[in-house]
Amino acid sequence: MNLAWRDVRHNLFRFLLTCLGLSLLMAVVLSMIGIYNGLVIDALTIVRAPAADVWVVESGTQGPFAEASRIPGDTRASIARLHGVTEAGSVTYQTAEVDFAGRTHRLYLVGFEPGRPGAPLALVAGRPIGRSHHEIIADSGAGLALGDRVPLGRDRFEVVGLVENQVNSGGDPAIYLPLRDAQILQFELAPPAARVQTARGAPPQSENTVNAVLARLDPNVAPDAVAATIRQWKHLSALTQADQELLLTRSVVDRARRQIGLFMGILLTVSAVVIALIIYTMTMEKLREIATLKLIGAPDRTIVGLIVQQALALGAVGWVFGLALVLLIKDYFPRRVVLEPVNALALAAIIVIVCIAASGLGVRAALKVDPATALGS
Amino acid sequence: MGQGARETLVETAAISKHFGEGETRVDALREVSLTVGAGEVVALLGPSGSGKTTLLNVIGCILEPDGGRLRLDGETVYDDRWLRQDLRRLRLDKIGFIFQFHNLLPFLDATDNVALVLRLAGRERTAARGRATELLDYLEVGNRKDSMPANLSGGEAQRVAIARALANSPRIILADEPTAALDSRRAGIVMDLLRKLAAEQDACIIAVTHDEKIYDRFDRIFHLRDGRLEPREGAST
Structure with missing residues (x-):
């Protein structure tokens, strides 16, 4: 018993x-x-989403997540020509707060070049971005629905696709949008500010700037070797995917x-x-x-x-x-x-x-x- | 009842036990010698602190004496130099305990409270429950065999406790104030029952009691005073 x-x-x-x-x-x-x-x-979600092998960022920084990084938009073409690189794509990242449908949404904007590394890999609803402007793909956690027209900057963007579990390290849901739109949102000055800058004689700021270039490599090529090659260019730095992940877990969210x-x-x-x-x-x-x-x-x-x-x-x-x-x-x-x-x-x-x-x-x-x-x- | 040629079941020879040392030393038992034979029902009387419970604990193999000799059912338990190691098994096989407040396990029904002792002794479940039911019927509480202790009256609970004490057919039954929680009618019934059991099972019963109403149910009565055992005046010894 x-x-x-x-x-x-x-x-x-x-x-x-x-x-x-x-x-x-x-x-x-x-x-x-x-x-x-x-x-x-x-x-690690946003870092893993593009399935990149090497991250090219501004020299002397560990961007684009741990530190700010700005590099010329034409860097992608130079990287794409390197031996062992099969694909390259420019990306931008920024955080934005948007008032929509009576709520304030804190969003993580990811600018990418459709058809190149940086695009969201799997949609759970809707379609990929088909036009070069004013379409976005939103994380389902953002509380947006297909067809919603969300104000970003001076324009409205239509939600055409949804992804799941795409957030940044702070938990803000991601919004994927065409690179050109993202560049305008991040780098273009509002008209009054632009007028003041012109009046002060400042040279016009280039909007063809990105935060990083992602490179996918031939499987037979070592990412470390490619990163080392890129670092030889004095204005650029490069991190392998493993470096980037380590940096995030050991530094950003440590x-x-x-x-x-x-x-x-x-x-x-x-x-x-x-x-x-x-x-x-x-x-x-x-x-x-x-x-x-x-x-x-x-x-x-x-x-x-x-x-x-x-x-x-x-x-x-x-x-x-x-x-x-x-x-x-x-x-x-x-x-x-x-x-x-x-x-x-x-x-x-x-x-x-x-x-x-x-x-x-x-x-x-x-x-x-x-x-x-x-x-x- | 005289002792005659009865088989000796409990034999203490010059048993002594003290607690504390120096000024705080208390001699609870001083060379206590007692022989109890099969079929005998013996009472231990005495004021509080006189050593009754200590003697019961020593005979019950709960407390090791400081000196003397103890034999239970022909087996030497303690003889000044040697102490049997497996006292727990000895208690399980040879001794049944009846408590003042029945001490039934509250989470087992009446049958399982009795069967537990048999299961601890290695009996198979069905056989143990069968024997438990038999004992409960014998003690006229068979109709309460599925009741939990909380639902039994004082008299019923004490009968179940007696059934538990008898489960392994021990030849030595030690009872600590077995009737203290019962009214005089039920106390008489319980004592008559114990006498009957002692006679039928050829066992001996040693009970600590203060209950004067049941003194006439004992074959012999001993008084403990300051750790010394004396036959009660006017009682047969």
């Missing part, structure tokens, strides 16, 4: 209530793991990543302490029954089993409820929550270890109980 199960069944409501409390804690831990993953994945990681560690510690306290309290409440069991001749393994099995049941039910809760609500978080099976399994393993360790306190107390306690002495 399984004493742990009988005891749980006898106090089922209380057990479930305890499990519910624990599951909320588990849900918070799993959410933090999901947010952590989401942060890293979001940071603080946020560490912050969440630390908070996750604190949460796990708190969970461990809470589990330990619950199990210890459950054991202390059963001391008389434990004393009776010892007195009637129950071996230590029966008593240890009672405590450890209940601790594991508590952890398992808490974990299942917590996981179910997170899976139910994760899509309502403002930022992406990504839970991989390995994360849930890792937490399960941690909970098993915590439960066994925490039951150590209860087991210690139980094994110290004098059987004579049952006799009332």
